Amino acid sequence: MSEETTFIFRSKVEPGSRFWEGLRLSAAFVGMDHIPLIVFMDYAVPGLIHNALPLRQLWDYLKTTSDLAGIHVLDTDMEERGMKLEDLDKNLNVKMISLDELAERLAENRVVAIF
Numbered sequence: 001m002s003e004e005t006t007f008i009f010r011s012k013v014e015p016g017s018r019f020w021e022g023l024r025l026s027a028a029f030v031g032m033d034h035i036p037l038i039v040f041m042d043y044a045v046p047g048l049i050h051n052a053l054p055l056r057q058l059w060d061y062l063k064t065t066s067d068l069a070g071i072h073v074l075d076t077d078m079e080e081r082g083m084k085l086e087d088l089d090k091n092l093n094v095k096m097i098s099l100d101e102l103a104e105r106l107a108e109n110r111v112v113a114i115f
Contacts, residue, residue, distance in 0.1 A: 035068065
């Protein structure tokens with residue numbers, strides 16, 4: 001699978017943050033059948049925990065993105081937090097990605113957006 005766009009979520013889950021705008025944009029992209037690679041890292045990782053998002057609409061955006069594009073989390077960020085995939089919302093079916101795998105995929109991209 002070779003996506004030409006990657007969305008990387010790095011910012012905290014706070015009202016009005018880039019994280020929120022990224023969720024809206026990712027859902028819009030998948031709704032237009034343009035499927036980006038979605039990767040969560042740094043401060044955005046806790047946004048994948050069950051009930052972490054304060055608004056139902058944001059969770060709906062996240063779930064839609066997960067269902068249609070899939071969501072990845074950087075393995076080193078999970079290790080740093082002492083977390084496992086089982087700690088994340090099971091409804092999102094998150095997959096781990098290594099930094100090397102991410103770098104390979106980014107090399108093939110035309111667009112990378114960081115939120």
